Amino acid sequence: MMDCKGAAALLRGWDDILILCHASPDGDTLGSASALLRGLKALGKRAWFACADGVDEKFAYLFAGLEPPAQPPAHVMSVDVATTSLLGELEETYTGKIELAIDHHGSHSDFAREAWVEPTAPAACELIYLLLAELGVALDKPMADCLYTGLTTDTGCFRYSSVTPRTHRVAASLLEAGADAAEINRKMFESKSRAQLEAERLVMESLAFSCGGRCAIVQVPYSLYARTGVRESELEGVASLPRQIEGVMVGITIKEKEDGTIKASVRSNPPVSACAICEKFGGGGHPFAAGCSFEGETMEGVLQKMQAAAQEQLP
Amino acid sequence: MMDCKGAAALLRGWDDILILCHASPDGDTLGSASALLRGLKALGKRAWFACADGVDEKFAYLFAGLEPPAQPPAHVMSVDVATTSLLGELEETYTGKIELAIDHHGSHSDFAREAWVEPTAPAACELIYLLLAELGVALDKPMADCLYTGLTTDTGCFRYSSVTPRTHRVAASLLEAGADAAEINRKMFESKSRAQLEAERLVMESLAFSCGGRCAIVQVPYSLYARTGVRESELEGVASLPRQIEGVMVGITIKEKEDGTIKASVRSNPPVSACAICEKFGGGGHPFAAGCSFEGETMEGVLQKMQAAAQEQLP
Numbered sequence: 001m002m003d004c005k006g007a008a009a010l011l012r013g014w015d016d017i018l019i020l021c022h023a024s025p026d027g028d029t030l031g032s033a034s035a036l037l038r039g040l041k042a043l044g045k046r047a048w049f050a051c052a053d054g055v056d057e058k059f060a061y062l063f064a065g066l067e068p069p070a071q072p073p074a075h076v077m078s079v080d081v082a083t084t085s086l087l088g089e090l091e092e093t094y095t096g097k098i099e100l101a102i103d104h105h106g107s108h109s110d111f112a113r114e115a116w117v118e119p120t121a122p123a124a125c126e127l128i129y130l131l132l133a134e135l136g137v138a139l140d141k142p143m144a145d146c147l148y149t150g151l152t153t154d155t156g157c158f159r160y161s162s163v164t165p166r167t168h169r170v171a172a173s174l175l176e177a178g179a180d181a182a183e184i185n186r187k188m189f190e191s192k193s194r195a196q197l198e199a200e201r202l203v204m205e206s207l208a209f210s211c212g213g214r215c216a217i218v219q220v221p222y223s224l225y226a227r228t229g230v231r232e233s234e235l236e237g238v239a240s241l242p243r244q245i246e247g248v249m250v251g252i253t254i255k256e257k258e259d260g261t262i263k264a265s266v267r268s269n270p271p272v273s274a275c276a277i278c279e280k281f282g283g284g285g286h287p288f289a290a291g292c293s294f295e296g297e298t299m300e301g302v303l304q305k306m307q308a309a310a311q312e313q314l315p
Numbered sequence: 316m317m318d319c320k321g322a323a324a325l326l327r328g329w330d331d332i333l334i335l336c337h338a339s340p341d342g343d344t345l346g347s348a349s350a351l352l353r354g355l356k357a358l359g360k361r362a363w364f365a366c367a368d369g370v371d372e373k374f375a376y377l378f379a380g381l382e383p384p385a386q387p388p389a390h391v392m393s394v395d396v397a398t399t400s401l402l403g404e405l406e407e408t409y410t411g412k413i414e415l416a417i418d419h420h421g422s423h424s425d426f427a428r429e430a431w432v433e434p435t436a437p438a439a440c441e442l443i444y445l446l447l448a449e450l451g452v453a454l455d456k457p458m459a460d461c462l463y464t465g466l467t468t469d470t471g472c473f474r475y476s477s478v479t480p481r482t483h484r485v486a487a488s489l490l491e492a493g494a495d496a497a498e499i500n501r502k503m504f505e506s507k508s509r510a511q512l513e514a515e516r517l518v519m520e521s522l523a524f525s526c527g528g529r530c531a532i533v534q535v536p537y538s539l540y541a542r543t544g545v546r547e548s549e550l551e552g553v554a555s556l557p558r559q560i561e562g563v564m565v566g567i568t569i570k571e572k573e574d575g576t577i578k579a580s581v582r583s584n585p586p587v588s589a590c591a592i593c594e595k596f597g598g599g600g601h602p603f604a605a606g607c608s609f610e611g612e613t614m615e616g617v618l619q620k621m622q623a624a625a626q627e628q629l630p
Binding site for chain 1: 472481562
């Protein structure tokens with residue numbers, strides 16, 4: 001396993017560098033790739049990035065002023081990618097060819113020749129910040145915007161327990177380098193399409209309590225996407241809503257997929273284990289955030305099974 | 316005008332200190348008072364706090380372990396209080412008797428004998444942190460929890476443009492001192508009563524667009540409080556919702572008060588001036604967040620006037 005100095009030393013010796021992001025790219029993988037790409041260019045190197053999926057319009061500012069690649073890469077690395085399956089359609093092309101992985105996932109699988117992985121970092125962008133400092137790159141405003149984007153999106157705007165003193169100190173330095181934090185936060189956290197608004201309203205109408213108000217479940221039927229025009233990614237935040245209600249210990253979201261699979265996302269408050277509830281159905285996850293899947297079931301059937309499983313775990 | 320060193324020097328010479336909070340107390344005034352009170356006690360001084368209004372149950376942890384006062388104070392100071400009218404029912408008792416004011420409001424009126432005011436600080440708690448450091452107080456976990464509470468509530472969890480590098484560095488130090496940031500953020504930002512949930516749902520049902528989707532208005536009739544059991548303070552966040560919708564440049568919330576007064580809160584995106592819209596009706600505020608009041612009007616009448624005023628300001 002490599003550290004920051006090792007990764008910097010490796011990159012100093014390279015040119016023509018392709019940076020891979022994970023599929024369904026989020027602010028952290030895109031912010032990491034774009035900041036590093038800009039940093040490598042500032043050092044006079046040629047670099048570009050690739051991602052299996054398109055970049056959402058709200059992240060377009062991360063790539064302003066960057067040009068497409070001109071030639072095949074001499075070196076390939078990845079940022080914020082935990083396993084090669086997360087490369088999506090790029091998996092086949094690049095598996096076995098990745099020379100350096102920089103990641104912050106505890107579940108990182110050892111797919112790259114060299115890897116710098118810090119599972120205690122709440123965002124890959126925190127690591128890229130340290131890397132650019134080690135490389136002697138002076139942060140400019142676009143780099144600061146990219147790194148701030150990853151930092152804020154992967155920490156729910158500094159809200160999660162994964163945030164450390166170092167995270168806040170990196171944020172301070174990014175503001176000093178000109179990151180437009182308020183505008184980025186507005187774009188990332190305070191912007192909803194009308195479709196999203198309508199879809200959230202319908203989801204919250206399905207809210208059902210059980211276990212004396214300690215369990216709350218909402219439903220996302222597949223028909224909701226066609227009915228409202230909402231994109232699946234726009235409804236990711238919904239999973240956290242039921243648990244926010246006063247008195248609720250277990251918040252559950254059940255979502256129907258195109259193929260009829262039904263996925264349940266469970267969020268719990270201590271001491272209730274979301275993971276234990278999901279393990280009953282072959283799923284798993286973290287103690288207070290977990291998930292499981294059902295095949296050949298109805299939404300109503302899953303709802304009843306999940307309510308019963310929650311009841312068993314409640315004290 | 317005093318600075319941090321001056322305020323610390325003054326406090327070093329005092330004992331029996333009463334700290335005043337503003338009425339309708341929020342996380343910043345309560346966090347400031349409680350942290351300072353604990354710091355003064357750590358220095359061997361007697362201190363306590365007073366507030367015209369009761370402390371909401373969600374802030375109860377700020378005062379755990381503190382005892383009520385035993386005698387009348389020798390010295391009176393205020394934290395996060397911009398003018399004496401914000402002392403509420405304590406105004407009459409303490410006006411003219413306040414020896415030191417520590418505040419971060421640009422609108423601070425010069426009511427105290429000495430004042431340390433920094434309008435660029437996003438929270439009074441940021442100043443109290445600096446003051447405790449100047450006084451040589453070693454932060455313990457309860458003090459860190461109090462200061463973190465004010466910092467996060469007054470910045471929308473580090474989201475607003477008022478946040479500076481210093482704010483993030485103070486947050487880093489508070490985490491090091493043991494602040495339970497994730498739990499505090501959960502309590503402050505991710506907890507809703509059922510009444511609040513239902514009231515927000517009804518408010519969002521009133522959503523009306525105008526000006527080609529660039530103006531969005533929601534209504535809070537006075538009857539909503541009785542209908543849902545929601546408290547007025549629980550609906551403060553509603554004012555920011557309409558502007559969050561994609562394409563909306565002006566978001567307006569109109570609220571009916573018990574006496575029939577109707578208040579409009581306006582939030583705008585640049586270049587539209589919320590302040591200019593409100594000035595038309597004798598109100599005012601900041602460029603992108605302002606308010607105004609109407610007497611003897613109906614909700615529908617105010618809605619139409621506000622829509623027309625928004626139309627005038629839209630480019």
